[in-house]
Amino acid sequence: xxxxxxxxxxxxxxxxxxxxxxxxxxxxxxxxxxxxxxxxxxxxxxxxxxxxxxxxxxxxxxxxxxxxxxxxxxxxxxxxxxxxxxxxxxxxxxxxxxxxxxxxxxxxxxxxxxxxxxxxxxxxxxxxxxxxxxxxxxxxxxxxxxxxxxxxxxxxxxxxxxxxxxxxxxxxxxxxxxxxxxxxxxxxxxxxxxxxxxxxxxxxxxxxxxxxxxxxxxxxxxxxxxxxxxxxxxxxxxxxxxxxxxxxxxxxxxxxxxxxxxxxxxxxxxxxxxxxxxxxxxxxxxxxxxxxxxx
Amino acid sequence: xxxxxxxxxxxxxxxxxxxxxxxxxxxxxxxxxxxxxxxxxxxxxxxxxxxxxxxxxxxxxxxxxxxxxxxxxxxxxxxxxxxxxxxxxxxxxxxxxxxxxxxxxxxxxxxxxxxxxxxxxxxxxxxxxxxxxxxxxxxxxxxxxxxxxxxxxxxxxxxxxxxxxxxxxxxxxxxxxxxxxxxxxxxxxxxxxxxxxxxxxxxxxxxxxxxxxxxxxxxxxxxxxxxxxxxxxxxxxxxxxxxxxxxxxxxxxxxxxxxxxxxxxxxxxxxxxxxxxxxxxxxxxxxxxxxxxxxxxxxxxxxxxxxxxxxxxxxxxxxxxxxxxxx
Numbered sequence: 001x002x003x004x005x006x007x008x009x010x011x012x013x014x015x016x017x018x019x020x021x022x023x024x025x026x027x028x029x030x031x032x033x034x035x036x037x038x039x040x041x042x043x044x045x046x047x048x049x050x051x052x053x054x055x056x057x058x059x060x061x062x063x064x065x066x067x068x069x070x071x072x073x074x075x076x077x078x079x080x081x082x083x084x085x086x087x088x089x090x091x092x093x094x095x096x097x098x099x100x101x102x103x104x105x106x107x108x109x110x111x112x113x114x115x116x117x118x119x120x121x122x123x124x125x126x127x128x129x130x131x132x133x134x135x136x137x138x139x140x141x142x143x144x145x146x147x148x149x150x151x152x153x154x155x156x157x158x159x160x161x162x163x164x165x166x167x168x169x170x171x172x173x174x175x176x177x178x179x180x181x182x183x184x185x186x187x188x189x190x191x192x193x194x195x196x197x198x199x200x201x202x203x204x205x206x207x208x209x210x211x212x213x214x215x216x217x218x219x220x221x222x223x224x225x226x227x228x229x230x231x232x233x234x235x236x237x238x239x240x241x242x243x244x245x246x247x248x249x250x251x252x253x254x255x256x257x258x259x260x261x262x263x264x265x266x267x268x269x270x271x272x273x274x275x276x277x278x279x280x281x282x283x284x285x286x287x288x289x290x291x292x293x294x295x
Numbered sequence: 296x297x298x299x300x301x302x303x304x305x306x307x308x309x310x311x312x313x314x315x316x317x318x319x320x321x322x323x324x325x326x327x328x329x330x331x332x333x334x335x336x337x338x339x340x341x342x343x344x345x346x347x348x349x350x351x352x353x354x355x356x357x358x359x360x361x362x363x364x365x366x367x368x369x370x371x372x373x374x375x376x377x378x379x380x381x382x383x384x385x386x387x388x389x390x391x392x393x394x395x396x397x398x399x400x401x402x403x404x405x406x407x408x409x410x411x412x413x414x415x416x417x418x419x420x421x422x423x424x425x426x427x428x429x430x431x432x433x434x435x436x437x438x439x440x441x442x443x444x445x446x447x448x449x450x451x452x453x454x455x456x457x458x459x460x461x462x463x464x465x466x467x468x469x470x471x472x473x474x475x476x477x478x479x480x481x482x483x484x485x486x487x488x489x490x491x492x493x494x495x496x497x498x499x500x501x502x503x504x505x506x507x508x509x510x511x512x513x514x515x516x517x518x519x520x521x522x523x524x525x526x527x528x529x530x531x532x533x534x535x536x537x538x539x540x541x542x543x544x545x546x547x548x549x550x551x552x553x554x555x556x557x558x559x560x561x562x563x564x565x566x567x568x569x570x571x572x573x574x575x576x577x578x579x580x581x582x583x584x585x586x587x588x589x590x591x592x593x594x595x596x597x598x599x600x601x602x603x604x605x606x607x608x609x610x611x612x613x614x615x616x617x618x619x620x621x622x
Contacts, residue, residue, distance in 0.1 A: 016442035016500060024442075024500065062501045063445065066461070072503065104511070120482070132503025136511055139503060141415070186413055186504050192482050192613055194545040197378050201416050235419035271442060274418070 003267040004031055004275050008042055012049030013064060018270045023049065024063040029076035030276035033290050034283075047084050050077055058093030059101075070097055072132045072142035075149035079291065082152055092160075095153065098146050099162050103128040103138025103173075110137075122190040123177055129170040139187040140177055140202050143170045144209035151209075152292040174206050175218050182221030183229075198222075200229050200238040204245035211248040211293045223249045230256055236263050237274045240281035247284045248293045257282060325452040325523055325587040334559035334590040335359060336566045338601040341535050342552050344388040352392045352531070353399070355556050358599050361529065364401035366470035370394060373477040373492045373533075374409040375543055377423035382548040384420075385477045385533045387429045389554065393475065393531050394435050408465050410440030410495050413544065415504050417441060438465045441499035452523035454583070455512035461501045466525055474527045474560060478534035478551065478567050479542040484514045485578050485616045486571065487543050488564040489530040489557075490588075493521050515579040522560060522580075522588055530563035531556055534570065539610035549610060553601075561589025562596045572609020573619040 007014055013023025014031045032046050054060055059070020060077040078094040081087040104110050105125035114125040129143030147170045150163045179189045183198025184206045190196065203226050210219050223246070230242035239260050247253045260266075260281060269275050280287040288295060339355045341348060370393055372385035394405045407430060414420050417439045421427040430437050443463035450459060466472065476492035484491050494517060497506045509517035534553040538546040553570060557563030561584045565575040575591055576582045585591035609620050 015444075017439070017444075020444045022444045026500065065447075066445075066501070071501070131507070133501075133508060136503070136507040139505075139507070141504070186415075191545070192541045194541050196544060197376075199414055199416065200419070233419070234422050235416050237416045238419050269418075271418070271439065273442075 001035070001279055004034060004272070004279065005042065007031075007272055007275070008046070011064065012042075012045035012047075013053075014272050014276075016063075016272055018272065022063055022065070025053070025060050025073040025077060026062075027272040027276060029073065029080040030273050030280065032080045033287065034276040034279040036286070047081065047087065050081060051087060051090055054090050054093070058097035060094065069134055070101070072130065072145065074098055074101075075130070075142065075145035078149040079145070079152065082290065082292075095150065095160065095163075098130070098150060099160070099166060101130055101134060101146075103131050103143075104135060105137045120192050121188050123187075127169060127173040127176045129173040138173055140174060140184045140206050141186070143173055144205045146170060147174075147209040148291050148293075171210060171213065174210060175216065178206075178218045178222060182218065182225040184222070198225060200226060200233060201241040204238075204241035207245040208248055208291060208293055214249060223251065227251055231259070233259075234263065236260060236266060236269065236278050237271070239263070240274070240277040243281040244284055244287060244291075248288055248295070250295075253284065257284075323587070324454050325519075327451060328587045329523075329526065330561075330585075330587055330589055331559060333595055333597060334557065334562035335597045335599060336555065336557040336559075336562050337599045338566065338570070338603060339554040339556065340552055340601055341554050344386045344535055348388055348554075349392045349395060352389070352554065353396045355554065355600065356396050356400070359529075359556065359558055361400065361558075363397050363471050365403045367468070368397045368402040368405045368471045368473065369466060369469035370397075370405065370407045370473045370475055371466070371492065371495060372407065372409055372475040373479075373487060373495065374411055374420055374424065374426070375495075376411060376413040377420050378544060380548075381544065381546070382477065382479075382536045382538045383544055384424045385475045386535065387425045389531065389533050389535070390426070390475060391429050391433055391435070393473065394433065397471075397473075402471070404436075406436050406438055406465060406469075408438040408440050408443075408463070408496075410443075410463070410497065410499055412495060412499070412505050415441075415499065438463070440466065440496050441504075443498065445498055445501060448524060450520045450524050452520045452587075454516035454519045455509075456516075457512060457520070460521070460524070461498060462525065463496060463498055466496045471528045472526065473529045473531055475531045475533065477538065478532055478553075478555075478571065479538035480540060480546055480571070480610050480612045480616070481542045482613045482615075483510065484518065484580070485612065485619055486564070486568060486573070488567045489527060489532060489560040490518050490522050490564055490580055490584060493525060493527065494518060496525060497521065515583070518580040519583055519588075522584060527560040529556070529558055530560055532563060532567055534567065537571070537610070539571075539612070541613060547611070551606075559589035559596075561585050561591055565591045565596070566598075566603050568619075569603045569605055569621075572605045572621060574621045577619045
């Protein structure tokens with residue numbers, strides 16, 4: 001935690017790599033969730049940084065200085081600002097952008113294309129979620145984080161009345177894009193007739209978004225795959241995500257947390273997202289609450 | 296038609312409209328020509344990944360005039376994902392041998408840099424593919440290009456219709472950039488060779504995993520724009536065990552027993568394509584790249600080491616790329 005605090009930049013944000021001075025949104029949001037109210041002055045600086053970086057259209061950029069069209073980290077920023085009273089309006093504008101942002105396959109023309117002439121990646125274009133950046137198709141990670149962000153809003157009324165529809169459509173999309181043997185990769189379960197392997201971190205993020213659908217067979221198979229795979233993981237990023245997802249699905253995580261603690265040179269890890277995530281996994285009950293996942 | 300002022304105006308307007316519509320089709324989409332007068336390619340025969348690669352590569356590099364004295368050398372391998380038993384990634388033994396060679400040649404610093412296109416956990420791919428331990432043992436720095444500092448960079452070609460891309464500082468500041476592809480058939484691009492390998496520099500933190508915007512803008516077009524913008528100074532292609540069929544991930548291992556070295560990415564890819572049993576000029580990015588990035592014509596390529604011979608059985612490809620086969 002001390003190392004994470006040390007890496008905070010004067011701007012209030014965090015850079016993706018220790019060697020960098022370019023504040024990025026993903027490490028900033030994860031570090032904000034990890035540090036919580038550790039240091040109120042640092043926390044205020046982070047909140048100011050996040051609010052300052054919001055784009056005029058309500059989205060957030062990938063990093064300080066980025067273009068203003070907005071990217072997937074908008075969902076993470078909405079989550080990171082969840083307890084900040086002064087950020088209510090900013091969060092609502094972020095949610096508004098998320099509701100406008102759709103995978104390109106939702107358009108009738110591309111839907112038609114993916115049903116007729118472009119069928120090498122097997123998926124149902126009627127089931128769409130969120131892209132990494134606008135004007136591209138839906139992928140698993142941005143969809144899962146958007147579901148988590150939108151599910152945190154207590155009252156989907158007024159301009160937010162589309163939230164339940166988008167969340168349900170996103171959940172359908174995640175289930176449709178699962179790998180044949182369970183788990184998820186970026187979002188390509190089968191390509192040219194071949195099944196592709198799932199990735200532990202993506203599977204975990206998807207399972208967090210699907211934590212209230214535990215009875216679905218795809219989710220049960222995926223939890224089992226992740227539980228089986230987690231014990232073999234030597235990379236802290238994937239192991240930390242696996243701990244959070246397995247905890248959300250009521251599986252035992254104590255031995256995994258012990259394994260995480262024994263990985264070499266964690267505080268020296270160059271990647272700030274990984275450093276923050278390790279702390280989030282160790283403090284998993286608080287993290288799941290911050291993500292809106294009920295145990 | 297009677298020549299009068301009205302008809303003259305109609306005629307000149309029609310001519311202007313026709314010119315403005317048709318000129319963009321004939322105007323070159325690249326901003327400058329970087330093609331050398333002559334290029335050099337060496338094919339080295341290596342049966343397997345072993346310590347001997349070190350010596351073979353060092354002697355192969357001596358066939359070229361390479362000056363890396365005091366320079367920062369960035370090695371860009373093809374590191375996409377790890378699937379047990381699949382020949383997906385450039386083998387770490389070859390990358391280590393290259394790093395060692397460039398250090399011996401006086402490089403100030405050798406960095407290995409990549410931004411895996413499919414797997415978000417770069418550290419996991421490094422561990423699983425054997426890179427992490429090897430890099431640590433040799434004290435070689437690795438930079439995750441998916442998370443590196445980004446610089447808005449004006450593209451030096453306009454095949455995909457974008458003016459700029461955010462690109463990693465480590466690659467932009469390299470004095471000597473070496474593309475180290477795994478020789479593979481690729482189900483979207485036809486081939487993964489030194490030029491296609493450069494799409495790995497496009498950062499996931501900005502464009503996602505996979506870098507889907509490049510698919511929407513056109514893979515061949517993206518390859519050309521990225522290669523026009525980031526000069527590849529040298530190529531070391533891993534064809535000791537290559538991949539055919541449904542690459543880049545789920546293809547079949549194809550032992551080829553070759554390392555291809557070149558001082559020109561187009562010439563390197565031309566030679567590799569021939570080794571795979573393809574006509575290089577049927578690969579769009581090789582054909583278009585030959586207009587401004589390097590040489591495709593055998594008359595302009597000095598071939599040293601082995602002479603490229605097409606294989607008895609060409610590499611398998613997905614049906615959409617059967618037109619690549621040499622007749």
